[in-house]
Amino acid sequence: LAKTTQPISMDSYEGQEVNITCSHNNIATNDYITWYQQFPSQGPRFIIQGYKTKVTNEVASLFIPADRKSSTLSLPRVSLSDTAVYYCLVGFNTNAGKSTFGDGTTLTVKP
């Protein structure tokens, strides 16, 4: 499982675009990049997944450069309800015994 590095926390204001970057230098050729969102007292929820270039859905966009050693989750025009922890996961999650989701990025959206 590729090791990932994300900022521990980020602050933003309502209506702004938020970009969260994840580093994954040892990503394998077959690995996809998946982002999850977790609200307090809930399980993580799938947001978006990609392999290269750009992926967009109704919730977010995912930008992946050609070398795939990093990825950026972009949340357009955030609202207070986007306050959550965001996790970047690379590859297949079989690294049992460790916190494979890492610490994630705690995003706080302020009014």
Added chain:
Amino acid sequence: DAGVIQSPRHEVTEMGQEVTLRCKPISGHNSLFWYRQTMMRGLELLIYFNNNVPIDDSGMPEDRFSAKMPNASFSTLKIQPSEPRDSAVYFCASSIGTRGRETQYFGPGTRLLVL
């Protein structure tokens, strides 16, 4: 689809008692994961099943923990005997996909408190 179903949602028990957590994965999914989440240790993968077979249980803390998946629609995580340090939120997740491209769907979790 109802999503991943877990029961009970909350469990309070005394040290030494047996605890059984249950999970019903999404129909058609072929992988099932049990996680534990605490403030100190984050989200830890305990065990992973593929096609009802345990593939990796190296995350199971000790012999007090055991997990089974008797069929594709049901799994249990058992703690016997329970200890206060087992207090955590336990999540079950299921997925379908090829290696390297997994999308996991999580249940609502079971909040366990061992007194």
